[in-house]
Amino acid sequence: MGARDFLQHSALSATDGQRRHEADVLVIGGGPAGTWAAVSAAAQGARVVLADKGFCGTSGATAPSGTGLWHVSPEGTARADAKAARFAMGGHLAEHAWMDRVLAQTWDNVERLKEWGYPFPADEEGRLRCNSLQGPEYMRLMRKRVKASGARILDHSPALELLVDEHGTVCGATGVNRQSGETWVVRAGAVVIATGGCAFLSKALGCNVLTGDGQLMAAEVGASLSGMEFSNAYGLGPAFSSVTKSLFYNWATFYDRDGKPVEGAGSSRGRSIIAQTLQTQPVFACIDRADAQVRAWMRTAQPNFFVSFDRQGIDPFTQHFPVTLRLEGTVRGTGGLNLVDDSCATSVPGLYAAGDAATRELICGGFTGGGSHNAAWALSSGFWAGAGAAAFGQDARSAGAHRPALRAGGVALNTRGATPFDSQAVVRAVQDEVFPYERNWFRQGEVLDASLARLDALWAQLRGSAPAASAAEAVRAREAAAMLATARWMYRSALQRTETRGMHRRREHGALDPAQHHRLLSGGLDEVWVQRQAVQNEAAAEVTA
Amino acid sequence: MIELISAERCTACNICVNACPTNVFEAVAGGPPRIARQDDCQTCFMCELYCPEDALYVAPIADRRATAEEREPATAALMGSYRSAVGWGRGRTSTASADASYELLGRAH
Numbered sequence: 001m002g003a004r005d006f007l008q009h010s011a012l013s014a015t016d017g018q019r020r021h022e023a024d025v026l027v028i029g030g031g032p033a034g035t036w037a038a039v040s041a042a043a044q045g046a047r048v049v050l051a052d053k054g055f056c057g058t059s060g061a062t063a064p065s066g067t068g069l070w071h072v073s074p075e076g077t078a079r080a081d082a083k084a085a086r087f088a089m090g091g092h093l094a095e096h097a098w099m100d101r102v103l104a105q106t107w108d109n110v111e112r113l114k115e116w117g118y119p120f121p122a123d124e125e126g127r128l129r130c131n132s133l134q135g136p137e138y139m140r141l142m143r144k145r146v147k148a149s150g151a152r153i154l155d156h157s158p159a160l161e162l163l164v165d166e167h168g169t170v171c172g173a174t175g176v177n178r179q180s181g182e183t184w185v186v187r188a189g190a191v192v193i194a195t196g197g198c199a200f201l202s203k204a205l206g207c208n209v210l211t212g213d214g215q216l217m218a219a220e221v222g223a224s225l226s227g228m229e230f231s232n233a234y235g236l237g238p239a240f241s242s243v244t245k246s247l248f249y250n251w252a253t254f255y256d257r258d259g260k261p262v263e264g265a266g267s268s269r270g271r272s273i274i275a276q277t278l279q280t281q282p283v284f285a286c287i288d289r290a291d292a293q294v295r296a297w298m299r300t301a302q303p304n305f306f307v308s309f310d311r312q313g314i315d316p317f318t319q320h321f322p323v324t325l326r327l328e329g330t331v332r333g334t335g336g337l338n339l340v341d342d343s344c345a346t347s348v349p350g351l352y353a354a355g356d357a358a359t360r361e362l363i364c365g366g367f368t369g370g371g372s373h374n375a376a377w378a379l380s381s382g383f384w385a386g387a388g389a390a391a392f393g394q395d396a397r398s399a400g401a402h403r404p405a406l407r408a409g410g411v412a413l414n415t416r417g418a419t420p421f422d423s424q425a426v427v428r429a430v431q432d433e434v435f436p437y438e439r440n441w442f443r444q445g446e447v448l449d450a451s452l453a454r455l456d457a458l459w460a461q462l463r464g465s466a467p468a469a470s471a472a473e474a475v476r477a478r479e480a481a482a483m484l485a486t487a488r489w490m491y492r493s494a495l496q497r498t499e500t501r502g503m504h505r506r507r508e509h510g511a512l513d514p515a516q517h518h519r520l521l522s523g524g525l526d527e528v529w530v531q532r533q534a535v536q537n538e539a540a541a542e543v544t545a
Numbered sequence: 546m547i548e549l550i551s552a553e554r555c556t557a558c559n560i561c562v563n564a565c566p567t568n569v570f571e572a573v574a575g576g577p578p579r580i581a582r583q584d585d586c587q588t589c590f591m592c593e594l595y596c597p598e599d600a601l602y603v604a605p606i607a608d609r610r611a612t613a614e615e616r617e618p619a620t621a622a623l624m625g626s627y628r629s630a631v632g633w634g635r636g637r638t639s640t641a642s643a644d645a646s647y648e649l650l651g652r653a654h
Contacts, residue, residue, distance in 0.1 A: 054566030132646030308605035
């Protein structure tokens with residue numbers, strides 16, 4: 001049975017799915033947030049299934065990378081300083097209480113990582129230093145912990161749509177195994193969306209599994225998003241390479257093709273100059289401000305950074321190499337599913353969100369460099385979402401395990417048109433609107449309007465197209481549709497915010513407008529909506545003082 | 546992107562088929578897997594880390610296939626170089642314990 005056979009009708013039958021599983025909690029996504037959610041839910045006694053689109057352990061932005069971690073001592077003023085450090089950069093949109101809880105939970109979870117044997121390095125005084133994680137090592141360990149917790153892992157098993165009961169409470173998901181082609185159904189008391197952000201298949205490191213699938217599924221059951229205007233993060237890296245790790249460019253000089261330094265260009269504050277310059281000419285970098293000691297540290301800190309250079313025969317410390325900025329969208333942006341309480345619940349009963357799939361404005365406001373804060377957010381929000389979903393899911397399943405379920409998937413699944421859905425063409429069309437620096441790095445009302453007109457028309461066309469013809473095609477079609485939906489939430493929110501705040505830059509509104517110190521919630525699919533919400537942040541004055 | 550599976554080194558264990566997060570490989574009965582969907586490769590190098598035989602080579606070029614020239618110097622010398630740098634494999638120690646990021650993070654800002 002292919003995907004098409006069961007997708008014509010919206011009620012789930014008892015015989016649907018070639019593989020069927022029952023669980024208290026279904027976690028969709030097996031990166032840091034998903035694995036912490038699974039471990040945390042299982043610790044509450046929940047029966048847990050974790051479904052990953054790829055392979056839990058290698059999937060996602062963290063596994064192939066090294067990542068900083070916002071691990072800050074509770075002693076002295078360290079945490080107050082850490083909170084204040086990026087508060088203005090984030091446009092004053094972070095919330096004191098959430099930053100406090102993430103710092104505390106991250107500290108606790110690092111203690112667990114130590115117990116589980118993660119080999120943190122020790123400094124000269126013999127103290128373990130825990131503000132960095134090596135992705136391959138970390139995620140291999142997390143996979144082991146998920147297995148040890150008793151949770152069941154389904155690899156290569158993308159979810160296609162959520163299941164809801166007659167009240168709209170989420171009660172599972174359906175999907176396919178993209179290697180065997182078999183369909184699966186997981187009936188669950190609650191679902192955690194931990195599918196990551198959306199990087200629009202830009203080939204930024206580890207990001208091509210991150211296409212916004214969870215956000216699409218959540219929006220189909222009525223969940224809202226927040227901060228989708230903070231979605232234009234671009235990773236800096238060699239033009240030929242996928243390795244968008246930008247820490248080391250703090251020691252770089254940027255040059256034009258004649259070897260003359262580009263005035264004002266830099267990795268952090270000067271990145272706009274790089275984006276501006278790349279619109280008309282290539283930009284080159286050379287990490288020529290690193291001394292021998294720094295170079296040696298770099299080799300041990302990020303082995304993957306050097307793989308690209310070594311294999312292309314480039315010495316990045318002495319030779320000029322071309323750089324580019326790859327869109328990392330909401331992966332290093334901060335927008336995502338809106339959360340309504342401390343357990344990382346969404347507004348939809350039974351649906352929780354964690355990691356980059358959820359908004360990170362709560363701790364970052366409108367800016368994050370990825371890594372550090374996002375890594376702390378993933379392991380904290382995953383932990384809370386897992387526990388929250390376990391409590392909800394165990395209750396829901398004891399109340400009635402076999403409620404009738406409805407399939408919530410729309411576009412590419414439950415449509416009636418005859419025109420085939422050309423996933424590749426949709427992906428290219430979305431990329432054409434979101435990749436260009438002149439559209440997305442620097443935003444402008446009329447340019448956003450023009451993009452939205454084309455994106456909305458494309459959505460209408462997809463809604464009238466034929467359902468995907470096979471399981472494999474359904475996966476690609478849903479990815480393309482999720483990218484398209486994400487682009488529309490992004491640009492509709494960006495249009496509404498007529499100021500420059502955090503990473504969101506409007507050409508014609510270059511300054512921060514104190515009157516727009518609010519969040520922008522968004523959602524909807526056929527009709528995209530955006531509305532303002534106040535920031536809960538009584539302590540803002542104290543932080544900025 | 547993934548460019549090579551060494552027929553001499555590969556033992557057809559198919560670990561890469563499972564470990565690849567973007568499902569690039571396909572198992573082939575009685576032999577090494579094949580690179581079935583090269584365009585889906587995201588150049589994350591994870592397959593190399595999981596290959597116990599150092600039988601795979603990922604060229605660092607993200608957006609196009611490597612030319613014959615770019616693949617050539619790769620073969621013997623560079624296969625397994627990343628796994629060795631990460632300290633994975635029998636008789637090796639994970640280099641995560643030597644991670645000097647804390648030195649750099651303190652100096653970057």
